[in-house]
């Protein structure tokens with residue numbers, strides 16, 4: 006695999022604001038890369054540097070082996086960009102804008118060698134028509150009469166229809182309804198299957214979880230985490246609920262165990278349940294210490310066990326709130342845990358073992 | 361939660377809009393005045409200065425009452441000059457001040473008012489900021505009220521400034537002129553408020569209201585050329601005609617102020633009625649659907665598409681203005697020839713040769729200075745495209761900054777030459793001869809116009825924040841060219857304006873040096889601006 010985008014030690018300040026403070030980012034060719042971070046953390050700034058719209062103060066940024074600042078035009082033939090806030094010209098229709106961008110990507114020439122001879126700007130007419138239909142876009146409306154989501158669709162159709170190697174999407178779905186979000190996700194997968202590289206900045210974690218091969222999380226202009234979702238999950242806690250036939254022993258003293266809660270069922274009026282369950286254990290464990298915990302649980306006799314992998318929300322919140330707990334291991338409160346479990350049930354990622 | 365505060369957002373909005381439609385007006389007004397804290401004092405100051413500087417210059421040029429009486433008589437008998445300035449109602453210094461500047465100060469107040477009102481109503485809606493504001497605890501009528509109050513503050517200050525500054529010429533005359541100018545501003549403020557309800561684009565609202573101001577001027581001019589006492593119906597249709605018919609410093613007819621009051625009240629009521637009937641961001645002139653596919657394929661084609669309306673409008677305007685100026689040239693020249701002092705002023709504006717040529721040259725120069733406004737507005741389309749974020753995705757596509765800017769600059773610099781040629785064509789046609797000489801004279805203005813265009817490119821290239829300074833540069837050139845000759849301002853100051861260096865044509869002798877030097881300066885400024893643009897960050 007080759008690298009499509011590589012950014013190292015990028016610095017950029019606006020007056021006193023240090024928008025980027027040594028940011029690193031590696032995007033492999035052909036992957037969908039999630040770009041996450043709280044508001045104002047520098048995602049859009051990074052993207053604008055990559056597009057040659059802003060000039061970095063220091064550090065290296067390369068895309069498709071070109072310098073975004075000096076080779077801007079050459080580079081942009083191979084890159085399509087969708088901003089989060091799309092502004093259109095009042096008196097141009099959506100269709101005109103789509104074709105304008107199509108031709109611009111083609112250096113102003115009408116596309117040559119189209120199979121059916123149909124010419125729609127620099128775009129493949131079939132693909133253009135297909136995308137317009139799937140996004141349910143009316144291309145005859147003019148600039149201001151589009152709603153926010155529809156303006157985004159115009160930009161998305163133009164980007165997906167154009168023949169480029171890299172798609173840079175900066176919060177492209179902030180205005181889309183759930184149905185269109187589906188369409189968007191399908192389009193992104195199609196683009197990846199065609200071998201395109203996609204950098205996706207997003208606050209919609211389910212979208213990132215669904216689409217991204219790898220993610221980079223940034224905070225205050227610095228990369229704090231980068232890797233595949235599986236890698237990142239490994240760094241967080243798994244929550245475990247187990248029903249045991251015997252009392253747990255030594256769980257509390259195991260490394261990496263947090264918020265252990267043991268509910269003794271024996272003392273209650275029902276006594277020992279017919280299935281022999283004596284107590285219920287809930288705990289959180291650092292995912293890399295999971296093995297020892299499971300061993301200790303099976304020693305006590307497991308009747309049922311639910312383990313929930315950490316969600317991206319949890320991962321993200323941990324980085325987001327690092328200010329609060331500088332040790333990086335945020336103590337999840339009771340309500341936080343409830344959220345996590347509710348989420349995991351919703352997306353069906355919980356694994357139930359031994360029932 | 362009680363029954364009166366229903367949770368439904370719609371009901372909530374209706375309640376706010378219904379029972380407290382003016383909630384938040386004070387906050388919005390303060391905000392508007394804060395945003396206009398540079399533009400408003402500058403505009404009021406320049407307009408006030410124009411008016412207040414006149415008595416002194418009139419005194420130096422027409423020092424004796426006899427000279428002034430002759431001037432007044434001559435001005436009154438000549439229909440072309442009545443069309444340009446209106447009739448003279450009194451040959452006192454105050455009366456001549458009102459005659460010479462009244463209409464123009466009224467036009468300036470009107471333009472200021474339309475900018476203020478559109479800026480704080482339609483502009484806000486177009487940018488989407490209004491939605492934010494409307495969602496806050498702001499009544500339905502508050503934004504329009506705040507905009508009109510801001511215009512009232514500006515016109516009120518201007519009226520007081522003029523009334524106070526001219527009090528030495530006669531208290532009631534000064535008050536009448538000040539009030540008339542301020543009231544004219546308010547008439548067009550409320551007119552702009554109506555237009556802003558009808559259109560969806562602030563640019564269009566400003567253009568339409570500007571057109572109405574032009575129409576008011578033309579009506580007054582047509583009426584005044586027909587009668588010598590302002591009694592024509594055409595004059596009475598125009599608010600600028602009311603201004604003149606108040607007869608400041610003559611026999612003030614105070615009841616004319618009632619016309620202003622009635623117009624402001626009626627137009628204001630209409631604007632409120634319209635505003636109450638439509639949704640935020642919407643208008644009464646709906647946009648039609650466009651084509652599903654497009655032919656635009658280059659940054660240049662896009663620039664043309666965005667600017668063609670303006671180019672067309674300015675072209676027609678210049679053709680018409682040229683024809684009108686040409687039409688009055690003969691009469692004006694005949695008359696002015698009789699008065700040595702006036703002749704001297706015109707010749708200082710237009711050159712030394714025959715008075716007709718001098719008048720033509722003065723008109724050509726006037727067209728050139730107005731064309732500078734075109735070039736600045738055209739160059740600053742770049743600024744508008746950038747700050748509205750429309751440039752960003754274009755420049756992120758395969759369009760280089762130079763090419764993107766180049767498309768607009770070709771229209772700015774080429775368009776300026778085009779409208780000058782059309783203005784010259786109109787002038788020659790209206791006058792009836794000298795086509796070649798007039799066209800040549802118009803082209804000679806072009807390097808000076810380009811120089812101001814170059815200033816705009818440089819300021820914009822350095823930083824979008826500096827870009828509006830180009831208006832100040834063009835305004836200064838216009839001001840110097842307009843009042844400089846009458847005030848006999850020293851040459852070193854006049855040299856600040858690129859127009860001051862040009863040969864006075866037709867009639868004078870052609871001088872290539874200033875023309876070539878100015879062309880070089882314009883090219884250097886433009887190149888420097890483009891270089892800076894290539895190096896700087898795009899506004900995000």
Ligand SMILES: Nc1ncnc2c1ncn2[C@@H]1O[C@H](COP(=O)(O)OP(=O)(O)OP(=O)(O)O)[C@@H](O)[C@H]1O
Nearest residue numbers: 019022024042043044045046047048049050051900
């Ligand atoms: N042109 C500018 N001038 C001054 N400050 C800026 C400018 N552009 C960005 N910033 C600042 O840089 C920081 C990073 O902004 P950026 O837009 O990159 O954040 P982001 O991660 O995209 O946030 P969001 O999730 O809200 O889109 C912010 O503090 C912002 O205020």
Ligand SMILES: [Mg+2]
Nearest residue numbers: 048049089175
């Ligand atoms: Mg952003």
